[in-house]
Amino acid sequence: MKVTAIPAFRDNYVWAIHDDRSAILVDPGEAAPILAWLETQQLHPVAILVTHHHADHVGGIREITARQAIPVYAPGNEAIFGRTHPLLGGETVVIAELGLAFQVLATPGHTLGHLGYFGHGALFCGDTLFSCGCGRLFEGTPAQMHASLSRIKALPADTLIYCAHEYTRANLDFALAVEPDNPALHKRLEEVRELRGQGKPTLPVSLSTELACNPFLRCDEPSVAAAAARHANHPIQPGLATFATLRAWKDEC
Ligand SMILES: [Zn+2]
Numbered sequence: 001m002k003v004t005a006i007p008a009f010r011d012n013y014v015w016a017i018h019d020d021r022s023a024i025l026v027d028p029g030e031a032a033p034i035l036a037w038l039e040t041q042q043l044h045p046v047a048i049l050v051t052h053h054h055a056d057h058v059g060g061i062r063e064i065t066a067r068q069a070i071p072v073y074a075p076g077n078e079a080i081f082g083r084t085h086p087l088l089g090g091e092t093v094v095i096a097e098l099g100l101a102f103q104v105l106a107t108p109g110h111t112l113g114h115l116g117y118f119g120h121g122a123l124f125c126g127d128t129l130f131s132c133g134c135g136r137l138f139e140g141t142p143a144q145m146h147a148s149l150s151r152i153k154a155l156p157a158d159t160l161i162y163c164a165h166e167y168t169r170a171n172l173d174f175a176l177a178v179e180p181d182n183p184a185l186h187k188r189l190e191e192v193r194e195l196r197g198q199g200k201p202t203l204p205v206s207l208s209t210e211l212a213c214n215p216f217l218r219c220d221e222p223s224v225a226a227a228a229a230r231h232a233n234h235p236i237q238p239g240l241a242t243f244a245t246l247r248a249w250k251d252e253c
Contacts (some may be wrong), residue, residue: 001100001120003162004020005039005201013058013201016125021048024096025172026117027125027164031060031231035067046097050074050083051126052111057164073104075113087115109145110135116152122160122204123245125152131205132188133171134216134253142244146219150241152207155229160204166192168192174250175215177228184212 006014008030015026016037023043027050028034034202038045047070050058061072061082073093076086085093089106102119105247107128113136127135137145152161172189179185188209206241210217218224219242228245229236236245 001098001122003122004037006033008033008060009056012164013162013166013203015162015164016043017098017100019042019098023097024098024100025060025069026050026094026162027051027057027126027159028060029056029058031063034060034064046071047093047095047116048072048074048082049093049102049124050080051124051128051164053078054127055109057126066095066138068244070140070191075111075115078111080112086135088113089115093117098178099244105148105151107148108182109140109148111138111143112139114140114148117172118140118155118159121156121158123152123163123207126152126164128152129161129210129211129214130165130171131168131192131202132175132185133167133250134214134247143240143245146240146241146243149217153211157208157211158193159207161207161210162204166203169196170203174253175213178215178246179218179223182213182223183221184209186237188213215246216243219246222239 004016008014010214011047014028017024024047027230065082071084072082073085074080074083076088087104091104093102102117105116107116108167112129195202222237225238231246
């Protein structure tokens, strides 16, 4: 299984999962760069996986499926053009052309129907998790997002996380404000500076790196709960309360 980032808009990545004939497109927000890439690579699309309904994740579906009717797997409880397979989490998506299967994870928070697709050591997490950050709570509650992130934390540590946006550099500033003395963050900052300097994506990133760096996955750590308490100016329990405080703090930044 090869995975290639197709850059879209300003900072989106459409992930293409492919071999040398066929490609699955994850969150095709914009048709033009995807169609150009498929043409250059001489690949044909066989399926679309959608994590949530936001326009920058679904905007290309109409044009891509107009050329060829292919299955569109997407949240069943969100309005998504062209959806052929409504999903709610707990299903397995099998893409026969590539011999691949993905477990569907319900990850509400950023939106209520948000899904992740996990298989073959990879998680396509849309806007739930970013490197050193997490999605904004447009529809869900802190408790829903905290539970979704806990579900992701339980995956194997060597899972590669394919996020839908290149937000890592900016997220690191916030992560360092929370944990200025975390050595894993300083290491990741160096790595990210080098990758961005070469114009390369900072993704995928391993779950183990995120567990060491991402404050939103580290809400049980005393150092993170203490930072949340300092910001709020009153004691904050580790876990959900720390998560809710961090999310609100980041929204102010
Ligand atoms: Zn979104």
